Every structure is written in structure tokens, then in C-alpha cells.
Amino acid sequence: MDFSPGIAYFLGQLDKALLAPGSHISLASLAVALSIGLTVLAARRYRKGRRIRLKLLLRALFPKTIMSSRSNLADIGYFYFNVFAFGLVCGWALLSYAMLSHGVTDLLTAMLGPRRPTSLPPFVTRSIITVVLFLAYELGYWLNHYLSHRIAFLWEFHKVHHSATVLTPLTNFRVHPVYMCIFLNIIAVFTGAANGFGDYAFGQATHEYGLSENNIILVFFIYLYVHLQHSQLWISFTGWLGHLFMSPAHHQIHHSRNPAHFNKNLGSCLAVWDWMFGTLYVPSAEPEKLDFGVEPDRETAHTIWGEFVAPFGRAAQVISRRFDGRSPQPARLSALDRSEA
Numbered sequence: 203m204d205f206s207p208g209i210a211y212f213l214g215q216l217d218k219a220l221l222a223p224g225s226h227i228s229l230a231s232l233a234v235a236l237s238i239g240l241t242v243l244a245a246r247r248y249r250k251g252r253r254i255r256l257k258l259l260l261r262a263l264f265p266k267t268i269m270s271s272r273s274n275l276a277d278i279g280y281f282y283f284n285v286f287a288f289g290l291v292c293g294w295a296l297l298s299y300a301m302l303s304h305g306v307t308d309l310l311t312a313m314l315g316p317r318r319p320t321s322l323p324p325f326v327t328r329s330i331i332t333v334v335l336f337l338a339y340e341l342g343y344w345l346n347h348y349l350s351h352r353i354a355f356l357w358e359f360h361k362v363h364h365s366a367t368v369l370t371p372l373t374n375f376r377v378h379p380v381y382m383c384i385f386l387n388i389i390a391v392f393t394g395a396a397n398g399f400g401d402y403a404f405g406q407a408t409h410e411y412g413l414s415e416n417n418i419i420l421v422f423f424i425y426l427y428v429h430l431q432h433s434q435l436w437i438s439f440t441g442w443l444g445h446l447f448m449s450p451a452h453h454q455i456h457h458s459r460n461p462a463h464f465n466k467n468l469g470s471c472l473a474v475w476d477w478m479f480g481t482l483y484v485p486s487a488e489p490e491k492l493d494f495g496v497e498p499d500r501e502t503a504h505t506i507w508g509e510f511v512a513p514f515g516r517a518a519q520v521i522s523r524r525f526d527g528r529s530p531q532p533a534r535l536s537a538l539d540r541s542e543a
């Protein structure tokens with residue numbers, strides 16, 4: 203039997219994930235995140251007059267209890283699934299960004315008349331579309347995340363991400379394929395529509411600035427702090443900065459088991475959509491004591507059955523309750539919802 207196509211596919215996916223500089227999990231961006239983490243820890247120890255040794259810093263960043271936890275092993279399993287298998291299993295279910303973009307441009311042309319090429323220089327139009335597409339991505343991300351928390355059926359699939367009891371950069375990959383499929387389609391709709399408007403407004407196809415097919419502003423944030431959002435290192439943006447950007451502490455609050463933190467900080471890199479729609483929780487400068495995960499703890503948590511198969515059954519139960527006339531199962535109830543219930 204010839205295994206070479208399989209091996210070539212495996213290596214190609216690994217190359218795209220780890221070596222492409224603009225990928226969501228490139229080794230280069232992980233190295234930058236590690237450097238930032240080490241620098242922050244070293245500066246804190248220096249201020250307290252404590253010794254700075256690389257071994258101690260690494261132990262603080264990668265404690266054995268986290269690295270060997272079942273939660274982390276489940277994250278690694280999902281990392282493999284989402285890098286190597288997701289496209290093969292779910293690729294057919296994804297809308298085409300290019301098709302949506304052309305559709306919007308054609309619709310605008312039919313409604314408003316033919317496009318007229320802009321006199322703006324290309325670097326201006328490309329810069330504008332880069333910012334617009336980044337904002338469209340962030341809004342689509344916020345909306346998908348909001349729906350995943352507020353609609354019980356969707357929450358059963360998103361809960362997989364929240365069942366992580368420790369946070370590492372690989373937790374980013376701990377997402378159920380149904381969640382991932384809906385997320386990618388919503389992102390395609392938002393960015394495809396925004397690109398269609400841009401192409402029409404500028405009178406020609408206008409391409410964003412990117413790296414490895416990702417928006418360059420998004421890549422900038424991936425390098426700066428997106429990996430650290432899934433870590434136990436408290437780096438918080440407070441004040442006006444905390445209203446604009448989603449610091450690592452913002453996202454750690456999002457994973458908290460404390461009901462006061464439920465359904466807060468749903469954005470990706472920016473906090474502005476949360477601020478605008480009333481779901482922002484600006485973390486304090488000092489670390490808040492947080493426990494991660496969802497309640498109740500299930501025996502099957504972190505297993506293939508519990509995190510991959512069972513969500514289908516639980517989501518089906520949500521639907522059947524609706525049709526049986528039983529009271530609908532709630533999605534994630536925030537502290538406010540509980541007090542009103």
C-alpha cells in the first residue's frame with residue numbers, strides 16, 4: 203500500500219500550522235509569547251527582589267500539574283483533530299468567502315450601478331480594507347461567541363472549550379467541530395460581505411495586507427497576546443486599555459467558574475464589541491483567584507466520549523425538550539440571569 207499521499211498531507215498540515223509565520227499556532231508566534239511570558243515573570247520577580255533563574259521561570263510557566271493534567275491531554279487531542287482532520291471531515295460544510303464577496307459586489311452593482319475605480323492610491327485602499335476586514339472578523343467572532351453562550355443547543359458544543367480546567371495555548375484548539383463549523387461560516391459571511399462592500403466602494407478587487415493568508419492585524423495580535431489568553435499568567439489591561447483590548451486576563455475571566463464572570467468578554471483581540479454590547483468585564487490589575495471549567499464536573503470530562511460524542515446527545519436533548527413542550531433548557535446563566543430567574 204502506498205502511504206506517501208497520507209504522509210505528504212500530514213507534513214503539509216504540520217507545515218501550515220507550525221511553520222507558516224501567519225498561522226494561528228506558528229512556532230514563531232509561540233516563541234514570542236514565551237518570551238513575553240518570561241519577561242513579565244522576570245520583571246515581577248525583580249521588583250520583589252527575588253532571584254531570576256530561567257529554570258524557575260519555566261517551571262512557573264509550565265507547572266507539572268498543568269502539563270500532565272487530563273485537561274491538557276484533551277487539548278492535545280483536539281489540536282490533532284483540528285489541524286489534521288477538521289478540513290477533511292467538515293470542509294464540505296463551509297461557505298466560500300470569495301463566493302460571498304463576489305455575491306455582495308454583484309448585488310451592489312445591480313442595485314446601484316457599475317463600480318467606478320477609486321483615485322486613492324493602492325496602499326490607502328489596501329490599508330482601509332485590512333482594517334475593515336479585521337473589524338468584520340472581530341464582530342463575527344463576538345456574535346458567534348455570544349450565540350454560543352446564549353442558545354442552549356449551541357452552548358452544548360461550545361461547553362467543550364469551557365470544560366478545560368487548565369489553560370495552555372493548545373486550549374485554543376479545544377473546540378468541537380460543530381462549533382468550529384458554525385464559527386467559520388459566520389466569519390466567512392462577515393468578512394466576505396465586508397470585502398464585497400470594499401471591492402464595490404473602491405471599484406476594483408482590493409486585497410488586504412496579510413501573512414500566510416491571515417489578516418496582518420490579526421497576526422500582530424496572535425504574536426502579541428492571543429496565545430497568552432490561554433495561559434495561567436495574569437496580564438491584565440485596565441482602564442481605557444481594558445475597554446479596547448482583550449488582555450490575557452480578560453479571557454481567563456471568560457473561563458472562570460464564578461457566575462459573576464459568565465458570558466463576559468466574548469471578543470477575540472478587541473474588547474470594543476463587548477464594551478459596546480454590554481458584555482465587558484475589565485479585570486483588575488492584581489490577579490483574581492479563578493477556577494476554570496464548567497459545572498457540574500462530569501466523569502467523562504476530557505475523554506473522547508465526553509468532549510466529542512456526548513455533546514451531540516446533549517444538543518439533541520435540548521431540541522427534544524423544545525418539541526415535548528418541556529421548559530427549554532437554559533444556556534449558560536450569568537449571575538444576573540440567576541438573580542432574575
Ligand SMILES: [Zn+2]
Binds near residue numbers: 351360456
Ligand atoms: Zn465562551
Ligand SMILES: [Zn+2]
Binds near residue numbers: 363373374432453
Ligand atoms: Zn478560551
